[in-house]
Amino acid sequence: MNHTMRRLAFDLTVWVASLFAALALVAHEAMAGNHVFAADNARWKAECGSCHIAYPPQLLPAPAWGRILSGLDRHFGVDASLDAASAAEIGAFLERNAASGRRAREQAQSLRVTESAWFRHEHDEVPAAAWKHPAVKSPANCAACHTTAEQGDFRERNIRIPR
Amino acid sequence: MRTIGLVFGLLAAASASAATPAEILRGFEAPGLASFSAQRGERFFKVTHGGDWSCASCHTENPVGQGRHAKTGKDIAPLAPGANPQRFTDAARVEKWFRRNCNDVLGRACTAQEKGDVLAYLMSLR
Numbered sequence: 001m002n003h004t005m006r007r008l009a010f011d012l013t014v015w016v017a018s019l020f021a022a023l024a025l026v027a028h029e030a031m032a033g034n035h036v037f038a039a040d041n042a043r044w045k046a047e048c049g050s051c052h053i054a055y056p057p058q059l060l061p062a063p064a065w066g067r068i069l070s071g072l073d074r075h076f077g078v079d080a081s082l083d084a085a086s087a088a089e090i091g092a093f094l095e096r097n098a099a100s101g102r103r104a105r106e107q108a109q110s111l112r113v114t115e116s117a118w119f120r121h122e123h124d125e126v127p128a129a130a131w132k133h134p135a136v137k138s139p140a141n142c143a144a145c146h147t148t149a150e151q152g153d154f155r156e157r158n159i160r161i162p163r
Numbered sequence: 164m165r166t167i168g169l170v171f172g173l174l175a176a177a178s179a180s181a182a183t184p185a186e187i188l189r190g191f192e193a194p195g196l197a198s199f200s201a202q203r204g205e206r207f208f209k210v211t212h213g214g215d216w217s218c219a220s221c222h223t224e225n226p227v228g229q230g231r232h233a234k235t236g237k238d239i240a241p242l243a244p245g246a247n248p249q250r251f252t253d254a255a256r257v258e259k260w261f262r263r264n265c266n267d268v269l270g271r272a273c274t275a276q277e278k279g280d281v282l283a284y285l286m287s288l289r
Binding site: 051052053073076077078079080081083135136137138140141143144 | 264267
């Protein structure tokens, strides 16, 4: 009897542990296929989201965000300058949530997310014609296909490529 | 009942916006400036000033309707306060966008005369 109880307890532990491991794996897949970005800051969203979607901080490493912040008066050919208080708050938020690991290393050179190895890899199935569609206009226009990009959600199930 | 509605309406308007377009316009007035002209503002709005862009490149020739960012393609809400009551209700926001956009379109800051003319034009639209 004692043996049976111990066996049962062991089995239960194994089952619960497996369940947690499976859940963790699913969560990891969902997040770190890294297709959902949860970090949020009202000022970042308002300021960085007025001319394009507010690109998730996880898409660039901290030094790249620093270079972007210090060159906002000539931001990819447009004046996007900020007042000092907004720049400081947004800079700290971007740095806190910046890319790390492999994505950061692959992004080391360019300030353009769309020129990184991982971006090209993620989009290698997109037909050339889709990039030229008038509703797309630029590969930086995430929301043209990622219908929930504004919410930081880039999961496959929410992609609609205009045709 | 109507009075209560009116009071709530006024309160909502007051909390949502710190200023009115007319107040923002008065803020551009200065000794020595001509009185603001919607016609002059319209011309200023629609011509390129030696560069590639005009104000209308993004805000369109009809700023009562929706615009589109010339570079990114993102939608821009209507600019004319008659079509979009949130426009020209926050002086700091107005200054921020004049600073950026004048730099992009003209390569310099706009004068108070130019800003006043443009706002007079936008306020004339229905």
